[in-house]
Amino acid sequence: MQFKDYYETLGVEPSAGEAEIKTAYRRLARKYHPDVSKEAGAEESFKAVNEAYEALRDPQKRAAYDQLRVRGYRPGDEVQPPPGGFGGGPGGPDFEEIFAGGGAGGGFSDFFETLFGRGRAAPGAGGFQQRGAPPRGDTRARLAVSLETVYEGGQVRISVNHKTLDVRVPKGIRPGQLIRLAGQGTHGDLLLEIEYAAHPQFEVDGRNVIHVLELAPWEAALGASVSVPTLGGPVELKIPANSEAGRKLRLRGRGLPGSPAGDQIVELEVLAPRADNDAQREAYEGLRAAFGEDWRRD
Known part of the structure; x- marks a missing residue:
């Protein structure tokens, strides 16, 4: 697993504030968006920018990444995860990160997944974080969906528990609303709590x-x-x-x-x-x- 310098990807200093990170992301996402950019390698650059912003926009993810970065790793250096994963303790982190299909950004890298969760991405941007079992043995998770999917409604494809599932997302669904997939949890149903994925233009x-x-x-x-x-x-x-x-x-x-x-x-x-x-x-x-x-x- 090779280290990635997310600050370098966005062209900001590690001391950059939330607003500066957001501005840098917007500028680079517009520059490399596959729908508008004619530059060679634009799609890969767009994926890298998307991944960097996803890591740095969330305070908990950013704090975990900063703890690793201060060890002196440079881009391309091999990183060995500690026993139990970066989250510490048996079973790795407190949640599992898995990604939904249908976004422009593509899946995240092995480095991102190893640092922030154990799930393997299906092609597409966005994702959900598995939280553990609420009452009745159901599994609760967060599902990030693109604004285009929220606007039009439709299906997104996710990978969970070594299975691929197509999830119908109703038009206009709101953050915090739940989608229940009967029998698809670890010991019961899978409850997907909706959140909106970051967007380069909106x-x-x-x-x-x-x-x-x-x-x-x-x-x-x-x-x-x-x-x-x-x-x-x-x-x-x-x-x-x-x-x-x-x-x-x-x-x-x-x-x-x-x-x-x-x-x-x-x-x-x-x-x-x-x-x-x-x-x-x-x-x-x-x-x-x-x-x-x-x-x-x-």
């Missing part, structure tokens, strides 16, 4: 979905019509003239299903493109001349 607030849209300065100043991703497919969004960074625009009914359905909130982020040639530098010089040195005061 965050969730109740039934609303939040998307950060990057704009060039001229699009924000002059207005534009921009294609915006939604869970139901891309739509054209009209950007009003003189829009500022942080402005929020609402796409009604484009959030998660429900009664009523949620909206998609598009938060504007204005970025200045690099000036890499004479024509681009000349264009910026023209802006400086037009707006003057006192533009902040205005």
Whole structure:
């Protein structure tokens, strides 16, 4: 099992806060997403970024990883798990991590699985954490599903107890709701507690979905019509003239299903493109001349 430096994968320091880690993940996930990237190896890079974020976004996972990292391992170094696994004690960790199919990120690596749980991934992103037996001998677990699956409903494929199961996920299911699979637990039924998997383009607030849209300065100043991703497919969004960074625009009914359905909130982020040639530098010089040195005061 080879060590992976998740901080290096995301391009952040080990001291990075939650917001910095999330920003780095969003930027890299957009860059390497298989649906948009033409770069060689984009799919593998996207999987690596997804795995790194899954490890560092959860405080308990991050703490366990940091304890291993401070031993001085470098990427590619062979890591030998201690007796009983990294979780300590007989039987390894307190939960078992298994992965559901149907996501863009693909399964996680042996390093991730050995560090955070013993389950073997079926192809796909997301996962559930097996918690042990509640009353009646049932087995309770957490199942992470993609937002696309929540939006459309459908089936996800999981591997558990050396079996492959197809799980029907109802449209609009909420975090914390349970799906019962009769007779599929260790000594009874398998109860799957739903959670939402991390997504490179969207965050969730109740039934609303939040998307950060990057704009060039001229699009924000002059207005534009921009294609915006939604869970139901891309739509054209009209950007009003003189829009500022942080402005929020609402796409009604484009959030998660429900009664009523949620909206998609598009938060504007204005970025200045690099000036890499004479024509681009000349264009910026023209802006400086037009707006003057006192533009902040205005």
